[in-house]
Amino acid sequence: MAFKALDPLLHSQLRLAVMSLLISVESADFVYIKEQTGATAGNLSVQLDKLSTAGYIDVNKHFEGKKPKTTCKVTQAGLDAFESYVKSIQQYLKP
Amino acid sequence: MAFKALDPLLHSQLRLAVMSLLISVESADFVYIKEQTGATAGNLSVQLDKLSTAGYIDVNKHFEGKKPKTTCKVTQAGLDAFESYVKSIQQYLKP
DNA sequence: ATAAAGTAGTTTATTTTATAAACCTAATTA
DNA sequence: TAATTAGGTTTATAAAATAAACTACTTTAT
Numbered sequence: 517m518a519f520k521a522l523d524p525l526l527h528s529q530l531r532l533a534v535m536s537l538l539i540s541v542e543s544a545d546f547v548y549i550k551e552q553t554g555a556t557a558g559n560l561s562v563q564l565d566k567l568s569t570a571g572y573i574d575v576n577k578h579f580e581g582k583k584p585k586t587t588c589k590v591t592q593a594g595l596d597a598f599e600s601y602v603k604s605i606q607q608y609l610k611p
Numbered sequence: 612m613a614f615k616a617l618d619p620l621l622h623s624q625l626r627l628a629v630m631s632l633l634i635s636v637e638s639a640d641f642v643y644i645k646e647q648t649g650a651t652a653g654n655l656s657v658q659l660d661k662l663s664t665a666g667y668i669d670v671n672k673h674f675e676g677k678k679p680k681t682t683c684k685v686t687q688a689g690l691d692a693f694e695s696y697v698k699s700i701q702q703y704l705k706p
Numbered sequence: 707a708t709a710a711a712g713t714a715g716t717t718t719a720t721t722t723t724a725t726a727a728a729c730c731t732a733a734t735t736a
Numbered sequence: 737t738a739a740t741t742a743g744g745t746t747t748a749t750a751a752a753a754t755a756a757a758c759t760a761c762t763t764t765a766t
Contacts, residue, residue, distance in 0.1 A: 518647045519628040527624060528724080533614040536703045546743070552613045559725055561745060577744095582733065584743055602704045608631045609697045623753075641714070654754055656716055661752095672715095677762065679714055 520604040523597055525570050527605075530555050530563050535598050538573060538590040546586040564588060572597055615699040618692055620665050622700075625650050625658050630693050633668060633685040641681040659683060667692055 533553045550560050567573045572594030576587045628648045662668045667689030671682045
């Protein structure tokens, strides 16, 4: 392939947005990510699971007072994958 | 949305590779695109159709001697869409 | 001349993905 | 106490990507 493969886990608008967000803020909760990305809760829930299963983010579910709270944080593996994705896609963008 | 939407037609590894290719060479045939992208013929056929239906490329099917030949060329609309896509995705890549 | 293999694709079927809609549990407000 | 809101998850549906099978013809070997 003349074009490097793009990590399918990151080549998704919502998951890429989530990663982009997490990289800049280091930690964010479900509601904040939902607001910033404009995603529906259901979709976000599913995509966070996928990123988590891939080991790209750590998800922490706990209670804050009486309310459930889910916070997310990018892992080193996630950071590496993101950087690699950026390098790969740059190849497609500048001919 | 804090993140600009990514044109779904271009946010596909193969279609993006095809566009990237066509932009640099201005015109290419089916076999060449297949080789350069590493795509299977079936997949490429489908994706070229989509790009063509969207008006992003012009597809010309003719005979060269006794063999069928399909050549593709990016349109102005395709060029515009590609440039717009590049701008949008840059937003995701550098936090 | 004819069978086998190659070229240039298209069509159909399957799998994966993305997304929305419905649902759940608990807390708050009217 | 009944409705609404918050913070999600699960299930169902629609859309996409991909591979496999097929078509139609050409070239090569026998």
